[in-house]
Amino acid sequence: MGLPNAGKSTLLNALCGTRLSIVSPKPQTTRNNVIGILNEQDCQAVFMDTPGFLKPRNLFEKSMAGSIRKAALEDSDLAVLIIEPNLPPPDKLPFFDQLKNLRVPLYLVINKIDLYPGPAPAAATGDFFRKLLQVTEVFTVSALNLTGIKTLRKAITSALPESPPYYPTDQLSDRLERFFAAEIIRENIFKLYQDEIPYACAVEIEFFRETPGLPDHIYAIVHAERASQKPILIGQGGRSIRRLREDSQKAIEKFLGRPARLELIIKVTRDWQNSVNFLKKTGFYE
Ligand SMILES: Nc1nc2c(ncn2[C@@H]2O[C@H](COP(=O)(O)OP(=O)(O)OP(=O)(O)O)[C@@H](O)[C@H]2O)c(=O)[nH]1
Numbered sequence: 001m002g003l004p005n006a007g008k009s010t011l012l013n014a015l016c017g018t019r020l021s022i023v024s025p026k027p028q029t030t031r032n033n034v035i036g037i038l039n040e041q042d043c044q045a046v047f048m049d050t051p052g053f054l055k056p057r058n059l060f061e062k063s064m065a066g067s068i069r070k071a072a073l074e075d076s077d078l079a080v081l082i083i084e085p086n087l088p089p090p091d092k093l094p095f096f097d098q099l100k101n102l103r104v105p106l107y108l109v110i111n112k113i114d115l116y117p118g119p120a121p122a123a124a125t126g127d128f129f130r131k132l133l134q135v136t137e138v139f140t141v142s143a144l145n146l147t148g149i150k151t152l153r154k155a156i157t158s159a160l161p162e163s164p165p166y167y168p169t170d171q172l173s174d175r176l177e178r179f180f181a182a183e184i185i186r187e188n189i190f191k192l193y194q195d196e197i198p199y200a201c202a203v204e205i206e207f208f209r210e211t212p213g214l215p216d217h218i219y220a221i222v223h224a225e226r227a228s229q230k231p232i233l234i235g236q237g238g239r240s241i242r243r244l245r246e247d248s249q250k251a252i253e254k255f256l257g258r259p260a261r262l263e264l265i266i267k268v269t270r271d272w273q274n275s276v277n278f279l280k281k282t283g284f285y286e
């Protein structure tokens with residue numbers, strides 16, 4: 001868990017050694033709890049990525065905030081708080097309250113140390129959080145360069161309780177390929193479009209068809225919240241949507257390890273962030 005952009009998804013990928021959770025330089029990229037499963041010879045660790053802490057403004061964001069609480073308070077054997085090596089702005093402090101009475105140990109991971117020279121910033125951050133929360137251990141890492149990741153992984157796996165594996169030991173995630181296809185398209189939307197556009201879009205996989213001897217056929221709908229966003233998504237002469245389709249298809253093929261054919265359409269679904277039906281259909285609302 002942590003503030004938006006702290007590097008939670010990058011860290012999950014680093015700990016699992018695979019690229020499962022999407023990453024972008026823009027905050028609030030992750031929208032739901034994404035599970036990555038690490039299978040080692042003598043243990044299995046299940047890591048859960050969460051959205052960055054946020055104050056919900058609509059039904060959709062309520063569901064995001066709910067999934068953070070669920071991960072922190074219900075599902076885990078160990079909580080990991082990921083922060084950058086500086087002090088959080090005062091208006092963000094209330095977010096950390098939900099970590100005050102955890103029933104599990106709390107590891108503090110100070111990430112992005114490659115950006116902050118010298119030990120002082122990390123030490124000050126560690127002291128600050130030790131005073132604020134009941135921190136069990138502090139680690140300093142760079143999830144991007146993999147500095148300190150081995151030590152952290154070892155500490156986490158050693159702290160886990162004895163248990164039979166929760167998942168088959170060849171499994172990497174609990175999500176289906178169609179979820180990752182939608183996330184990869186979203187990651188490319190974050191890369192290609194600016195301002196409010198990535199936040200205004202939701203991706204729905206209408207179908208994901210596997211036929212022996214043929215590329216997988218994936219039909220995806222990009223939902224925009226307002227009609228004015230559609231021409232921006234399409235771009236001049238369809239240039240932007242073409243690029244989105246091509247880049248996403250390539251990335252999906254790489255993820256699947258087999259050929260795929262992606263079809264993309266854009267649809268305006270007004271105010272989808274407040275539509276119970278839409279959020280149910282796309283898995284954000286139970
Ligand atoms: N320099 C540096 N950049 C990092 C490191 N870890 C993550 N980043 C970058 O920080 C940005 C945010 O990373 P994410 O992993 O998407 O962050 P997140 O916490 O999952 O963000 P949300 O899902 O939006 O809450 C990306 O541009 C990453 O490449 C690190 O150790 N060093």
Ligand SMILES: [Mg+2]
Pocket residue numbers: 008009010021022023029030049050051052
């Ligand atoms: Mg993330």
